[in-house]
Amino acid sequence: MVKKLIKVIISLSLFIVFLVVCFALFAVFSIAGWLHTYKTFTQKELVAVVELEGMQIDEQGYEYTTIKYKPVKDQSALTSIFSSREGDGDQYEETKEYKIYGDQVELGGDFIKFSNALNLFGIKNIYKVSRLEGDFSNPDKAANVEKGKRTVYAINGGTDDYWKFLQENTEDMDFIVDSVYGSYSSKFIRGEKTTYGLYVTEDGFILDDIDKKKD
Template identity: 30%
Template sequence: MNTPVQIGLPQVILFIIAVLGIGMLISSLMGLFGGRHELELFEDETGRQYRRWRKRRRELRWKRGTSGIIMLILAISLLWLTFAVQSYLGLTNDIKVARVQATSFENDPHNMNLQLTMLDKDGNPTSNKLYNVNGDLWRLECVMVKFPTWMNIFGIHSSYKLTRLEGSYNDSNLERNSKHIVIDLNGGAGDFFNQAHNASWSKPFVDATYGNGVFEPADGKAYDIYVSQTGLYAKLANS
């Protein structure tokens, strides 16, 4: 599984804002519920007097806590803004993971030559292979491990892994009865996906585990494949 961590200047700024917000939140709560020290006069058995500081029990200090309440509201607002902005950055910062170009044969329209170029998280090719696939459409599949929204503050993108390439037919009769070619990619789903899907320990840290796929016609055009926080989608390549 690939789990990109997207750390840039926006994430650093948001992290600093989050730290400030948490600090203000703790400070405001301590100000509202904090105890206080008072200087008291004591006298021992010999009549000698002395003074010492005595800590009073914690209590809610409404009259003196106006500034603390304002700081509390400001801290919560900063934290909410941080998570909202980071969630937006995570949802819009998609990663190009592959390029697919398939061309059907003129004398055999239900077969295609398909070139699949897989890319790393930086857009560099990791493999470039040519396949012969049955069908009118090609389909690229992956498995996804989607993390909770709160983990977006650390710039963690959903985990993904390209797992399968296959063809399908426009005609449902051909889809039911004709030969299919299925190509496994990257060793299939893998242990991490299976463990995250079944293990109880992963529930607080995993929002969902599922399969996902994108399909396009074998029209000779090149398609760039992107992975978002929720799955794959295809766009016509610029060149």
């Protein structure tokens, strides 16, 4: 009788230990998964430095400015899926200049957002800066802008056919691709020179003040 009681106590003790270990492992993996999810879906990387010269007005009354676009050294889409650009923020490509008509500038491009399941495994969303555009906030100027005053530049070859194909067939590939869309961010052109960082996040592009601590 005593032996049976001891066996029961040992069995219960082992079962309790097993439950505690299982709970601890579950907690560890849950926290690790949460931290990994947080990093994956909120990371912010510098794509380019954008310098806007002060606004000027031509003889016909149209606002314009010169933009200096300095992109961070490129990674291929394949590389950017599996690795981080962090630490390469001081490596830039050749600076390019563009003359933009308008009192605001819009910059962005093509964005492919993978499914959340793939994001959890570290597969990042991919993007390409493909368009720089000037626009007028004044509706009359925007509607009656002269030919040649409407400035749109294709960056990195512009939007490609592969992106268009994915956008048209997203529903058939929803187990891999969550969404395919164009993402753009705009800023008003000030009277003085201003500098912004073009960043990419898990939701798309944003023009923001340069993050000195990180970049």
